[in-house]
Amino acid sequence: MKPSPLFARIIAIALIVVSFSAVAQKKANVVILATGGTIAGAAGSGVQSGYTSGQVTIDAMVNAVPDITKLATIKGEQISNVGSQDMSFEIMLKLAKRIGELAATADCDGIVITHGTDTMEETAYFLNLVVKTDKPVVLVGSMRPSTAVSADGPLNLYNAVAVAADPNAKNRGVLLVMNDWIHSAQTLTKVSTTAVQTFMSPIRGLIGTSAYGKNEYYRYPHNLYGAKSEFDVTGVTKLPRVDIIYADADMSPDLIDASVKLGAKGIVIAGVGNGNMNKVSLDACARAAKAGVIVVRSSRVTTGNVDRNVEVNDDQLGLVASYDLNPQKARILLSVALLKPRKPAEIQKLYYQY
Structure with missing residues (x-):
């Protein structure tokens, strides 16, 4: 007996509803790339301040978080297992390459990176400059080791996976999730x-x-990031040397001169106030600039922009102002920018764009 048109229509609608429901219930695929840090740290007791970073594997971290696998189908890879004070450009480049490989596949919807907090903002900002994907890339860490009473790592990891699995997190650049907050790699800093x-x-x-x-x-x-970024580290194995020199009252210019002699291609000054330093140090920066070293004025102050030609005549001295980047991020941008020859004016434009 041939079904009536109305019955056939009802069946078709039911199949569509079932199909949409199956799609809605399909879990995202999230890959966790572990690098070590306090989130993977362990101590002799739950109430001591001393601990050793990078002692816990990614599988053990995931298994310690209840219901995390309800958020996504999770796979883990151990990229390194170091405290982030030992984070290197070598590891950062390895991370960038692996993220690119994973993001290019259909079975990866988001990526989480476990990382120590000491240099997390540098790794996050580096990846924000060089990773070409709109898929969520989320860094996460903790301030207490995994063995501590009231360890913050498990919930941080849970929330990081939730963000990496979330389609609404797409095209927001590299993110950091800790203590319930979602930060941009461009703006976050450890305080x-x-x-x-x-x-x-x-x-x-x-x-x-x-x-x-x-x-x-x-x-x-x-600012610019991800697919809109001009920076590409494909095939890069080493970044140019860029030094940070901290400014203070009555500072000596010797370290600036030494940095040039030791082969630095760039120098970032963590200046006082609006990227300032005393006259003898400014003179040393001018000498460095004339020798072809790119010198960027940043600030040791936590917030605020460093603008051109305020108290320092950048045009005359050949210097670059970091705008809203702190010294550590200013160094990352300069290191990547110097992968090809650029004049100070070109470098200055990058600080406004990135």
């Missing part, structure tokens, strides 16, 4: 040596929040 709320995004604010896997987003990053 406390020990507090769990160690990361802040001064001036421009958070990308969003993630509370027990429930995500809310406020904005997109303001």
